[in-house]
Amino acid sequence: xxxxxxxxxxxxxxxxxxxxxxxxxxxxxxxxxxxxxxxxxxxxxxxxxxxxxxxxxxxxxxxxxxxxxxxxxxxxxxxxxxxxxxxxxxxxxxxxxxxxxxxxxxxxxxxxxxxxxxxxxxxxxxxxxxxxxxxxxxxxxxxxxxxxxxxxxxxxxxxxxxxxxxxxxxxxxxxxxxxxxxxxxxxxxxxxxxxxxxxxxxxxxxxxxxxxxxxxxxxxxxxxxxxxxxxxxxxxxxxxxxxxxxxxxxxxxxxxxxxxxxxxxxxxxxxxxxxxxxxxxxxxxxxxxxxxxxxxxxxxxxxxxxxxxxxxxxxxx
Amino acid sequence: xxxxxxxxxxxxxxxxxxxxxxxxxxxxxxxxxxxxxxxxxxxxxxxxxxxxxxxxxxxxxxxxxxxxxxxxxxxxxxxxxxxxxxxxxxxxxxxxxxxxxxxxxxxxxxxxxxxxxxxxxxxxxxxxxxxxxxxxxxxxxxxxxxxxxxxxxxxxxxxxxxxxxxxxxxxxxxxxxxxxxxxxxxxxxxxxxxxxxxxxxxxxxxxxxxxxxxxxxxxxxxxxxxxxxxxxxxxxxxxxxxxxxxxxxxxxxxxxxxxxxxxxxxxxxxxxxxxxxxxxxxxxxxxxxxxxxxxxxxxxxxxxxxxxxxxxxxxxx
Numbered sequence: 032x033x034x035x036x037x038x039x040x041x042x043x044x045x046x047x048x049x050x051x052x053x054x055x056x057x058x059x060x061x062x063x064x065x066x067x068x069x070x071x072x073x074x075x076x077x078x079x080x081x082x083x084x085x086x087x088x089x090x091x092x093x094x095x096x097x098x099x100x101x102x103x104x105x106x107x108x109x110x111x112x113x114x115x116x117x118x119x120x121x122x123x124x125x126x127x128x129x130x131x132x133x134x135x136x137x138x139x140x141x142x143x144x145x146x147x148x149x150x151x152x153x154x155x156x157x158x159x160x161x162x163x164x165x166x167x168x169x170x171x172x173x174x175x176x177x178x179x180x181x182x183x184x185x186x187x188x189x190x191x192x193x194x195x196x197x198x199x200x201x202x203x204x205x206x207x208x209x210x211x212x213x214x215x216x217x218x219x220x221x222x223x224x225x226x227x228x229x230x231x232x233x234x235x236x237x238x239x240x241x242x243x244x245x246x247x248x249x250x251x252x253x254x255x256x257x258x259x260x261x262x263x264x265x266x267x268x269x270x271x272x273x274x275x276x277x278x279x280x281x282x283x284x285x286x287x288x289x290x291x292x293x294x295x296x297x298x299x300x301x302x303x304x305x306x307x308x309x310x311x312x313x314x315x316x317x318x319x320x321x322x323x324x325x326x327x328x329x330x331x332x333x334x335x336x337x338x339x340x341x342x343x344x345x346x347x348x
Numbered sequence: 349x350x351x352x353x354x355x356x357x358x359x360x361x362x363x364x365x366x367x368x369x370x371x372x373x374x375x376x377x378x379x380x381x382x383x384x385x386x387x388x389x390x391x392x393x394x395x396x397x398x399x400x401x402x403x404x405x406x407x408x409x410x411x412x413x414x415x416x417x418x419x420x421x422x423x424x425x426x427x428x429x430x431x432x433x434x435x436x437x438x439x440x441x442x443x444x445x446x447x448x449x450x451x452x453x454x455x456x457x458x459x460x461x462x463x464x465x466x467x468x469x470x471x472x473x474x475x476x477x478x479x480x481x482x483x484x485x486x487x488x489x490x491x492x493x494x495x496x497x498x499x500x501x502x503x504x505x506x507x508x509x510x511x512x513x514x515x516x517x518x519x520x521x522x523x524x525x526x527x528x529x530x531x532x533x534x535x536x537x538x539x540x541x542x543x544x545x546x547x548x549x550x551x552x553x554x555x556x557x558x559x560x561x562x563x564x565x566x567x568x569x570x571x572x573x574x575x576x577x578x579x580x581x582x583x584x585x586x587x588x589x590x591x592x593x594x595x596x597x598x599x600x601x602x603x604x605x606x607x608x609x610x611x612x613x614x615x616x617x618x619x620x621x622x623x624x625x626x627x628x629x630x631x632x633x634x635x636x637x638x639x640x641x642x643x644x645x646x647x648x649x650x651x652x653x654x655x656x657x658x659x660x661x662x663x664x665x
Binding site: 123126266271272280281285287290294296 | 435440443493497573582583588589590591596597598599600601602603604605606607608609610611612613614
């Protein structure tokens, strides 16, 4: 089958079909999305990862142990726990120390014609959610994760830093809480998308003196991090949504002096994302910059790395 | 009067008596304690601070607007808010942006024969708490602050990193919660003090692989910080009690990937510390390494900077 392969270098190649292990489901991928984490992998964020990247996807089940699954339109939770450790038994497979992660760690991902995933990770996509929206289930779940970790409501002022893919989704999620929301970014067109959705925006370089109850850092820029720390009111909360390749220097004095709570936030629950999509019309097509066929994946990655790009999709055709 | 003065350099000098402002109380200092923050000030942690340091003290009221205060044995909350801003009105004077802090920012401290403090900061020291214990009210309040910010109980495993002054107090506070407690340190004698109190200890360089529900970083060492991050279980909590002069480099990836909550923690409530002292026998004398007269304060500071020292007291005589 055709697939995007990373082994220190990225290429499109012909590779053997994945071998479906017991308990796995084979999915014919329809569409997949390129995420910042994919670019971080290319920069070495997951040392030792080689194989097929890709963890945002929708497809149709081709083979499964449970026959009623075959032919269903699905996506899949990306963390595959060992199933036996304390964390897995507590329902925290996403934090299993021996986990593999689809297209990120120890397991081939979805930038291919076919992908194998454990049956328990499969999430059915309801008919009301089209393929383009379905690719956003994974990143939307990551945005919703913030609300699973900490409570935000109309009484809070919230600043989201970052107008990229994740920042846009966080903005939609935060808007739904009724909080007093502002989104800061550096790209006029991306900020305009938010303004069009009725969300107050400002330029990252013009944050002014205001401080916020909650600041969510989703720009991925290490420089933005210090800015984020200084925008949280005393005893307020800073949510970190970006992973950075390598260490970052931060002056932590304000965290201690102002008694901030810093909340690291990663992947979320797919069921929450599906429910959110079914409740709120989100116009996610507006976040898609371009769609490429699989054999032009390198071009798609280049396009995705450009500062003016939002989501780039791969169509497996 | 005699006082310790810092103006880029530390000296003992004769200075004018403090001028009691309206609403202030003049206290004749009996005993004061040297804290790590005092050493950080000497290193430039509070740029621009010059004057009399010292914020852990006990003394007797010499002059006050309210005559019934005169002659009382007291200590004082160290943060002096503006009294009018939103934070002060919400009872968060400790976070007032225009606050002065006794011996730390914009206000002379207690390493002197006399000190002036706002009457509302005065805390009476009950007869059952002797002068040596009373000097620990401020740092004990800082240790208790952790419990005001986050809940810890018998169901939690807790690692305190740091066997110094603050680490010792944190250990006593954490022990009172019934949590499964370990304290890590680098000094055999200081760890022995904890063992004698029935607290499980280990060497910082032999932390092993175990992770904890809660890790409290109180060693003040930037290197320990990364260690602390890596010892927190997924979705666990890291409490930062140390302020570092200047920025520190931390790899924040584990905070995001493991979805840690990082809680900055600074000063606490004196009333909580007084109540705690009255409820639990703490044997705080064991934490006093030496007591010096005020005119030997430079020697006292040198002694306090030695790695084998715990609390050094200044006796104002």
